[in-house]
Amino acid sequence: MKNGVEFHQNAETHHRLLEAAGEVFAERGFRQATVREICRRAHANVAAINYYFHDKQGLYEAVLKYALCRVRNKYPTGHGPITPANVEQELHEMIAARLHAVLDLGRTAWHSKLMSREMIEPTEALDALVKEELEPFFQRLQSCVRAVLGPGAGDEQVQRCAFSISSQWVFYHYNRQVISRLNPAMRLGPDDIDALAAHIAQFSLAALKELRITDDHKQMNPRP
Amino acid sequence: MKNGVEFHQNAETHHRLLEAAGEVFAERGFRQATVREICRRAHANVAAINYYFHDKQGLYEAVLKYALCRVRNKYPTGHGPITPANVEQELHEMIAARLHAVLDLGRTAWHSKLMSREMIEPTEALDALVKEELEPFFQRLQSCVRAVLGPGAGDEQVQRCAFSISSQWVFYHYNRQVISRLNPAMRLGPDDIDALAAHIAQFSLAALKELRITDDHKQMNPRP
């Protein structure tokens, strides 16, 4: 009972803590997030974290696992075969999905932001994140790259191209503050994000196509 | 005199504090860095920060200004005119310089890492960083982009391409931990960084060239 309002702090407290912690961890990172703010947002007692998750670290791990689960459901990695016919579409969709995931606002959009944070300031939980989410995703992205570059492309070049592509949406997440200072007129509403995704897809595909052409050209004009 | 070791703590303490603080701030960020660790590394007393920089915030601002100065000297933004003849060379050099700045190891390599951190977790000092370093740099980068895309390119497209290019080296800085897990075989010695810079330059130039061709193509085959 608080301020005359009573909350059902039974089993769903566990869920409210997960959501509140997700928001706070995504906003501030693990160390800067305080258990008090999390509990305040979740309308829970400070001791609840200890009760449900043992400690702050346990809460963080649970939140990350929860976020991973939610993201995999919301942005499932494609499973169908990649062909020259659908690779452009596939790439565009992957890019748009990830860009929206990190740029969309709203309280429920913390899942991807939290995972981005984990990549910059890793904890012990990074290994699981890499193995369960990033590795499958990059496999799929590299398949797309290989489909455009052609079978002659080396593994290293394919991976570097995949990094070059994914770096572009990650950039907008990490550097939002800088970008808004470099170009105060830039808006990032849903339509703007779509336009941005189109640019990234166009830029990346252009590079991949040109690299393939260049390679053909190289093959045709081998250096002496 | 401490632990039997005597340090010459004269006027150069100011400089030792700057260097030590730079390392710690770059590693941990402003809030997570503790003045005690900084002073320990600098072999200085905690009160020395108050003496020389008034407080932690003052120290941080001094460190950032110092880093900015050092980086501008080490990686000066080019000044000459950009022509179709030298634009590829210019882009390659910009990319290689920045990539080395964020990936090179060693105790003295914290300058760029600190500035990257400031972009992700901005403090009040970000405005100065943007105005004095990032803005001139992006102006130069956009000039390069425009030199390849041709005069018909719009401002928005030019800026987006500049972001797509710079995102690639930033990616390797932020996600080093993830990358080393995705590809444990990857090494990042000086030669590897050069090879990576070559890839990024090649990838980016390929995209720019293709985008120009595409635009020509579009002009030649306007949609109905």
Add this chain to the structure above:
Amino acid sequence: MKNGVEFHQNAETHHRLLEAAGEVFAERGFRQATVREICRRAHANVAAINYYFHDKQGLYEAVLKYALCRVRNKYPTGHGPITPANVEQELHEMIAARLHAVLDLGRTAWHSKLMSREMIEPTEALDALVKEELEPFFQRLQSCVRAVLGPGAGDEQVQRCAFSISSQWVFYHYNRQVISRLNPAMRLGPDDIDALAAHIAQFSLAALKELRITDDHKQMNPRP
């Protein structure tokens, strides 16, 4: 459990902190008082202050409000009408009550001492103290003065007389150390305080009566 002694640190810790803080603030003033000493006397942890009162300033304000409340209950300002018949009695009681309040020893006698301190070294809380306690008290005191001086007394003279009266008991509080050096034989037990109050009342009433007479005299012998 501390030093083998166990304290019941339940909800009454709040009250113990108030009492301990009252003593220490009264003895040393706000800035000189340390939270460590307060907590030590209250057998509480230093963090308890943050828990119950947010910070030292919040504790001080709570203590002052508490003291104000206690003093008003213990020495309530009279409410009945003041007549020539009861004014001497009323003045004597006011003086005796205040003198006891500032001179009585014992751990529970810090309330008035704290309020005296707030008057000498004011914080932001002084305004409330003036409005809620001092102003009503001085109104009452001035009514007494006016009852003796007669209706012809000007407001300024009345206020000055009220200050002259109240200054006398305040003096003994502030200058106790000096007084004990000027007259080492002086004792300040309860009976001595009563005698002192009798003197102050006698002295003040004598002055007021004489001033009324003097005024009459002046009126009878107007200056040319």
Add this chain to the structure above:
Amino acid sequence: MKNGVEFHQNAETHHRLLEAAGEVFAERGFRQATVREICRRAHANVAAINYYFHDKQGLYEAVLKYALCRVRNKYPTGHGPITPANVEQELHEMIAARLHAVLDLGRTAWHSKLMSREMIEPTEALDALVKEELEPFFQRLQSCVRAVLGPGAGDEQVQRCAFSISSQWVFYHYNRQVISRLNPAMRLGPDDIDALAAHIAQFSLAALKELRITDDHKQMNPRP
């Protein structure tokens, strides 16, 4: 050499420190005063205090001795005999002098304020202050009191009356903040202080005269 201005920090530094310390100690008290502010006002190095006065306590003692000396010169305790003819004039002058000493503004008026502070928050230096200044002053004041009360007055009554008189000007010094809140219209320019001194003298003399009359009356009408 500071900011292009050179100060002669030779022998007169000692004197500048005394004056600056006097101001600061009078404003803030011993503990709240910081050596840094004193040295800043005196345009001296922080180590100068240690050099000239050994430490903060030594500076304080020197300042108090200096203030005592200055006050005794400025407001010398009268030496002539006290007669019924001059006692009123003498009392008025004593009161006016002390009231001006504690209420006059200006940078050079810290001497009496500092001594008042020492009486409230005594240090080891209080004994000297009492013996050299307060004791002679109170002897003189008590002589005045006795001259009015008559030879029949007891020592205790004389001393109490002396305290009642001196308390009145001390009151205005200690409680200036409270007074300005109780009566925001009150001004304390030189003329106002004179008027106030006149009131205190009038009030006190009225009391003394009435007390003498009362005692005569008592003697004439002894209680059974």
Add this chain to the structure above:
DNA sequence: AATGAATGAGCCTTCATTCAT
């Protein structure tokens, strides 16, 4: 003679955690 540089003790506050119901 005089000072810029440096020190360590102590301050208030915040935090994740644990205790005792």
Add this chain to the structure above:
DNA sequence: GATGAATGAAGGCTCATTCAT
């Protein structure tokens, strides 16, 4: 099962003091 109360460690900062010229 769930929580209000309480804790100790650590943080940044201020201060009088002392060191090494």
